[in-house]
């Protein structure tokens with residue numbers, strides 16, 4: 001298995017969900033064998049994707065000194081599933097565009113860009129021994145297995161969500177059809193608190209499924225269980241930091257970015273559980 005870049009540069013424009021700022025994004029071919037981000041508004045300063053520089057808050061962000069690249073997880077998920085691991089991503093603001101809150105715009109862009117195989121070997125990452133990571137009532141459990149499979153369980157005390165569970169073998173086809181269209185969701189009661197913290201400044205009924213205490217404010221849903229599907233999208237984006245072809249079964253329950261990243265760190269640091277070759 002070899003690394004891949006894209007055939008041609010693609011440009012995207014949109015708004016950051018937390019910053020609320022308009023941003024241009026260019027995904028460019030690169031022979032570096034790495035995913036590199038470059039801030040055009042910061043004198044072309046660049047930073048490579050690196051688990052040590054990732055912070056999870058309400059999204060996953062790459063932080064290097066005072067330079068930030070925010071909300072990278074949806075694009076990372078698409079690059080990972082499409083097997084593209086050598087690109088230069090330029091942007092002229094600190095947060096990636098959010099589009100409709102799903103990963104569809106990034107899928108369309110990378111399909112337009114095409115793919116090209118490089119003569120650089122790609123790592124293969126296999127779960128070797130079952131592991132369990134817990135935090136309060138959230139958990140991530142991994143077991144060895146052929147291919148890459150995710151089971152995700154969420155439980156919200158809300159009449160439109162409740163308990164949702166979905167298991168899926170992840171490949172480009174299942175991702176494109178079952179996961180990429182699933183949008184971000186948020187609760188109206190949290191909106192004010194987030195905005196006080198200067199978060200969700202760009203969120204709107206066009207990029208977030210909004211729930212009040214009883215109902216979905218801006219239906220219809222794209223899937224009856226769109227919520228758990230979006231959690232799988234975010235989980236893939238965070239697992240993409242392992243950077244390679246992934247084999248194993250993951251079961252996540254009531255998890256979020258911070259626990260996803262704990263699992264990624266555990267796997268990179270514990271060779272008896274995870275073989276990276």
Ligand SMILES: [Zn+2]
Nearest residue numbers: 073184230234
């Ligand atoms: Zn997300």
